[in-house]
Amino acid sequence: MLQVIYKIIIINLILLVVGIITTNIITSLTIIIILNTIILINKIYKLEGENKELDKMLILQARQNTIVNILCNVLHDWKIPLSRIGAINTALSLKLKLNKRISNEEIERVTTKIDSTLNYLSKTIDTFENFFLNNRRNSFQIDLKESIYETIEFISDILEINQIKINLSLEDNCIITGDKNYISHILMNLVLNSKEAFLQNQTNQTNQINIRLFKSKKQIYINISDNAGGITINPIGKIFMPYKTTKKNKGMGLGLFTVKQMIEKSFNGIIKAKNIKNGAQFIIIIK
Numbered sequence: 573m574l575q576v577i578y579k580i581i582i583i584n585l586i587l588l589v590v591g592i593i594t595t596n597i598i599t600s601l602t603i604i605i606i607l608n609t610i611i612l613i614n615k616i617y618k619l620e621g622e623n624k625e626l627d628k629m630l631i632l633q634a635r636q637n638t639i640v641n642i643l644c645n646v647l648h649d650w651k652i653p654l655s656r657i658g659a660i661n662t663a664l665s666l667k668l669k670l671n672k673r674i675s676n677e678e679i680e681r682v683t684t685k686i687d688s689t690l691n692y693l694s695k696t697i698d699t700f701e702n703f704f705l706n707n708r709r710n711s712f713q714i715d716l717k718e719s720i721y722e723t724i725e726f727i728s729d730i731l732e733i734n735q736i737k738i739n740l741s742l743e744d745n746c747i748i749t750g751d752k753n754y755i756s757h758i759l760m761n762l763v764l765n766s767k768e769a770f771l772q773n774q775t776n777q778t779n780q781i782n783i784r785l786f787k788s789k790k791q792i793y794i795n796i797s798d799n800a801g802g803i804t805i806n807p808i809g810k811i812f813m814p815y816k817t818t819k820k821n822k823g824m825g826l827g828l829f830t831v832k833q834m835i836e837k838s839f840n841g842i843i844k845a846k847n848i849k850n851g852a853q854f855i856i857i858i859k
Contacts, residue, residue: 652727652760653689659729660685685729692726695753714755716746716785716792723759724783734767735779742785746792748858754834761827762796762854769800769852777850790859797853808845 660682667674724731724738731738763781770779777799784795805811814829835841841858 652730652764653692655730655764656689656727657686659733662733663729688726711749712752714748714750714752716748716755716794717742717744719752719755720759720783720785720794723756724763726756727760727763730764730767731781734770736767736770737778737780738763739780739782741783743787746785746787748792748839750839754838758831758834758856759794759796761831765827766796766798766800766852769798773801775799775801775850792858794856794858795853796856797848797851799851801851802847803845803852808847811845812843 664674664682720740720742724740763783766781779798779800781796781798784793786793803811812828812832832843835843835856835858839858841856843857844855846853846855
């Protein structure tokens with residue numbers, strides 16, 4: 573808009589100069605040109621002022637959206653460690669009801685798990701603050717095989733209480749660079765999405781999640797598949813859109829959206845989803 577106004581002013585001034593030099597232009601037309609120029613200059617000042625206010629509003633709105641994204645993702649991700657504490661508590665309560673003896677070693681093991689869970693709760697805030705605010709990115713070499721083992725161990729209580737079997741096929745020397753917390757977040761979301769699908773669909777089969785890690789043509793692949801009944805959203809790519817969920821009013825629709833953002837922005841990778849026999853498969857490709 574401003575560029576158009578500037579062009580009109582320049583044309584008016586050129587006409588004015590030509591008119592004065594040739595004296596073939598009517599005086600009234602010259603006056604009109606001068607008045608139009610003054611009016612347009614005044615409009616430019618007004619528009620520039622409005623644009624500055626608009627820029628301020630857009631910056632404020634962007635900051636508000638960022639804060640909302642951080643809070644929503646923290647609340648979404650906190651369900652995982654809280655579920656873990658719940659699973660630990662359920663297991664202990666069951667032993668007490670059955671009058672089973674709880675050894676000192678087991679108490680120590682449980683308290684260690686709870687401590688690590690509380691630490692994860694704290695780190696979650698930093699993880700999403702760093703990701704959304706683009707502040708500092710912790711960039712280190714990550715052994716994906718080791719990260720997958722650690723992540724599965726962290727949520728093992730949740731998987732056990734929901735009778736879910738994990739099958740791992742992990743190649744060595746699959747090394748990437750980035751933030752290890754992002755990898756943990758990505759893996760946990762995908763695995764626990766399968767857990768929710770098992771609970772929702774109630775299949776008669778043994779609940780199984782298969783994780784395969786391998787390299788091919790200088791690319792690293794992580795395939796996560798289950799037999800939980802598959803994805804009902806159509807087209808299936810919409811599952812990565814924000815606020816899109818299959819969890820029947822239980823989900824926020826942010827988990828897979830954030831997973832996709834992290835894979836693309838932090839690891840220069842891609843993620844795809846597809847339905848397979850009796851279930852779904854997520855394919856992560858990191859270049």
